[in-house]
Amino acid sequence: MPIIDKEGNFLAVADNVETISNSAAIADVMAQFANAEILGIIFPTHHDGRGYSLTKKLRRAGFNGKLRAIGPLIPDQFSDLIACGFDEIEISDEQFLRQPLVQWLAAKEISQHSYQNNNSTKTSIFQSRRQKIAANRHLNLVRELP
Amino acid sequence: MYRYDEFDAAFVASRNAQFANQVARRLDGSLSEDEFRPIRLRNGVYLQLHAYMLRIAIPYGTLSAKQMRVLAQIGAKYDKGYGHFTTRQNIQFNWIKLIDVPQILAELAEVSMHCIQTSGNCIRNVTADHFAGIAKDEIADPRPIAELIRQWSTEHPEFLYLPRKFKIAVTGASADRAVIRAHDIGIQIIDDVKRGIGFRIYAGGGLGRTPVIGKIIKEFVTHEKLLGYLEAVLRTYNSEGRRDNKYKARIKILVNETGLEEFIKQVEAEYAISDTSSVDVDADEIARINAYFALPKLLGRSETKYDAALNDSAFADFAKYNTIPHKIDGYVATTISLKPIGGIPGDATSTQMLAIADLADKYSSGEIRITHHQNIVFPHVAKDDLPELCAALGAMGLATANVGLISDIIACPGLDYCALATARSIPIAQEISKRFESSQKQAEIGNISINISGCINACAHHHIGNIGILGLEKSGRENYQITIGGDATLDMALGERLGPGIDAEDVPDTIERIINRYLHLREEGEEFIDTYRRLGIEHFRVAFANQGQILSEDL
Numbered sequence: 001m002p003i004i005d006k007e008g009n010f011l012a013v014a015d016n017v018e019t020i021s022n023s024a025a026i027a028d029v030m031a032q033f034a035n036a037e038i039l040g041i042i043f044p045t046h047h048d049g050r051g052y053s054l055t056k057k058l059r060r061a062g063f064n065g066k067l068r069a070i071g072p073l074i075p076d077q078f079s080d081l082i083a084c085g086f087d088e089i090e091i092s093d094e095q096f097l098r099q100p101l102v103q104w105l106a107a108k109e110i111s112q113h114s115y116q117n118n119n120s121t122k123t124s125i126f127q128s129r130r131q132k133i134a135a136n137r138h139l140n141l142v143r144e145l146p
Numbered sequence: 147m148y149r150y151d152e153f154d155a156a157f158v159a160s161r162n163a164q165f166a167n168q169v170a171r172r173l174d175g176s177l178s179e180d181e182f183r184p185i186r187l188r189n190g191v192y193l194q195l196h197a198y199m200l201r202i203a204i205p206y207g208t209l210s211a212k213q214m215r216v217l218a219q220i221g222a223k224y225d226k227g228y229g230h231f232t233t234r235q236n237i238q239f240n241w242i243k244l245i246d247v248p249q250i251l252a253e254l255a256e257v258s259m260h261c262i263q264t265s266g267n268c269i270r271n272v273t274a275d276h277f278a279g280i281a282k283d284e285i286a287d288p289r290p291i292a293e294l295i296r297q298w299s300t301e302h303p304e305f306l307y308l309p310r311k312f313k314i315a316v317t318g319a320s321a322d323r324a325v326i327r328a329h330d331i332g333i334q335i336i337d338d339v340k341r342g343i344g345f346r347i348y349a350g351g352g353l354g355r356t357p358v359i360g361k362i363i364k365e366f367v368t369h370e371k372l373l374g375y376l377e378a379v380l381r382t383y384n385s386e387g388r389r390d391n392k393y394k395a396r397i398k399i400l401v402n403e404t405g406l407e408e409f410i411k412q413v414e415a416e417y418a419i420s421d422t423s424s425v426d427v428d429a430d431e432i433a434r435i436n437a438y439f440a441l442p443k444l445l446g447r448s449e450t451k452y453d454a455a456l457n458d459s460a461f462a463d464f465a466k467y468n469t470i471p472h473k474i475d476g477y478v479a480t481t482i483s484l485k486p487i488g489g490i491p492g493d494a495t496s497t498q499m500l501a502i503a504d505l506a507d508k509y510s511s512g513e514i515r516i517t518h519h520q521n522i523v524f525p526h527v528a529k530d531d532l533p534e535l536c537a538a539l540g541a542m543g544l545a546t547a548n549v550g551l552i553s554d555i556i557a558c559p560g561l562d563y564c565a566l567a568t569a570r571s572i573p574i575a576q577e578i579s580k581r582f583e584s585s586q587k588q589a590e591i592g593n594i595s596i597n598i599s600g601c602i603n604a605c606a607h608h609h610i611g612n613i614g615i616l617g618l619e620k621s622g623r624e625n626y627q628i629t630i631g632g633d634a635t636l637d638m639a640l641g642e643r644l645g646p647g648i649d650a651e652d653v654p655d656t657i658e659r660i661i662n663r664y665l666h667l668r669e670e671g672e673e674f675i676d677t678y679r680r681l682g683i684e685h686f687r688v689a690f691a692n693q694g695q696i697l698s699e700d701l
Contacts, residue, residue: 052384057381074177076164080303080304110160114157114303117424125153125154125157126297126427129153
């Protein structure tokens with residue numbers, strides 16, 4: 001099945017991924033899969049949002065392997081999944097045909113602005129404001145120099 | 147008022163580009179209807195009975211004259227020349243074409259407006275006291291915190307696919323005018339003797355088919371830590387909330403099924419291990435947002451014209467019912483009732499909206515509020531300008547002096563528009579308001595709220611109306627259940643059913659009999675709710691059941 005990683009690369013390699021339900025308890029998952037190389041979280045539908053919170057909790061609990069979102073997810077969820085801690089997304093062949101890689105890349109590109117701090121490389125709006133305030137302060141200090 | 151900085155503006159612009167792209171992908175088949183639906187809803191676009199409906203966010207009910215003009219233009223250009231203000235302080239247009247939506251969003255963005263999260267299973271547009279920043283009983287202005295929550299909750303990547311919709315309301319005054327205990331989360335600003343200003347958090351409130359009154363889950367959170375705490379509540383709900391049945395998916399069901407104590411324990415456990423540093427708000431950001439909500443410069447004014455005008459009884463009524471004192475002497479907050487006798491509650495024509503915008507510029511420092519009662523507020527009116535303002539409003543059919551009285555009815559769009567409705571609400575509201583047209587009669591009855599919902603989803607909050615009317619469908623006929631005793635304040639109470647459902651044409655008579663019964667029973671100085679509380683429902687049931695035509699085969 002097609003896999004897209006967070007850099008937007010298409011991966012078609014077959015691998016051994018351990019999968020868990022999106023309602024799994026963190027303690028159980030960590031007891032069993034703490035050292036898994038890749039852990040897949042199943043999204044039964046694209047609008048079942050439990051996987052987002054589960055990923056946040058797994059990252060917090062110290063899971064260091066790759067996290068893969070598996071299910072009927074759509075390009076418009078790409079950025080949010082990465083923001084919550086996923087590394088890659090696995091979708092069906094049917095869906096990849098209907099929503100090819102170019103749509104995933106475009107959807108990610110279009111949502112570059114975010115109020116939240118998160119795992120992605122994006123700077124949040126709150127951070128940008130802080131930087132601007134700090135820069136202005138610096139500028140004012142420089143202006144005050146003789 | 148909050149104004150977008152370059153970051154807010156860039157965010158909304160990119161969201162609009164994204165939605166235009168999503169619409170295009172829906173049209174070319176890349177997105178299925180099932181995939182597109184949550185996206186469409188999250189951008190405020192509903193598919194209603196006759197057309198698409200677009201719901202535009204008016205965050206915490208505050209907007210400028212300039213923004214109101216754009217709403218008027220949208221009504222004229224893309225709808226049938228009017229709009230409908232909702233019980234969550236938003237506006238919706240009921241006759242929109244999907245193809246026009248991206249252009250409408252672009253026009254809204256020009257004036258810092260959007261439709262983001264006005265619908266869908268996400269954190270909805272935040273509401274607050276419509277007298278925020280004005281009311282004398284205020285501890286602190288709730289708008290800065292509501293604005294902070296708006297920004298934090300906007301496109302929050304973790305909380306876009308919640309089990310169900312999630313509504314947050316904030317009040318900063320001792321009297322709750324934001325109905326916080328009927329919300330998924332209600333936030334009350336408090337001034338703690340030891341800890342200073344902070345927030346008390348209620349959760350699990352909500353009306354709908356299972357009405358539940360929100361309960362306190364946290365006695366005190368600081369400004370700095372509020373967002374981190376809210377994330378812990380949302381994460382608990384997102385993980386544990388039911389997804390097997392949409393009617394049992396709201397947080398109120400989770401709180402009830404888990405048990406309040408256990409729910410609080412779960413949230414606290416989540417909060418304890420959360421790294422909130424990424425959402426803790428520093429003093430700079432708090433100060434930045436607070437600065438936007440400073441009062442406009444209000445000059446000292448004489449009150450001679452105001453005093454003289456009080457000799458006119460129509461003006462005196464308007465001043466009595468439609469204004470409240472302002473923090474600044476010589477000023478009042480003035481409510482413009484969108485409940486003319488026989489009118490559609492909450493509707494305003496584009497012409498009226500334009501007039502309101504001009505009058506707000508002239509008499510209210512360009513600022514306007516929308517109330518959850520579906521009325522409009524001019525927050526800063528000099529008392530001496532009030533006679534002129536009242537006359538100008540009167541010319542537009544906007545000077546009905548009935549705020550808080552029996553004809554100030556809250557009603558949902560009902561079966562005339564809504565795809566979920568089981569009965570009409572608007573005609574019922576119109577008939578009741580005509581029945582009590584006399585201003586003398588309304589004054590005699592005093593303060594009372596009537597709320598009419600056209601289905602059990604309870605958009606008009608019928609459970610917490612002093613008189614609640616719920617329209618259902620029974621054997622192919624519209625059937626109305628009447629409750630009394632509901633209360634929307636911090637002492638929130640759910641109304642009790644008076645008896646079996648009745649036909650539409652019997653509703654005005656029945657309401658009149660309930661009112662007559664109250665007038666007969668009440669003691670000096672009592673409002674309807676006081677009499678009900680003193681005597682209980684049985685005294686009113688007598689009036690209800692004695693009427694032959696109501697004693698249908700139901701009994």
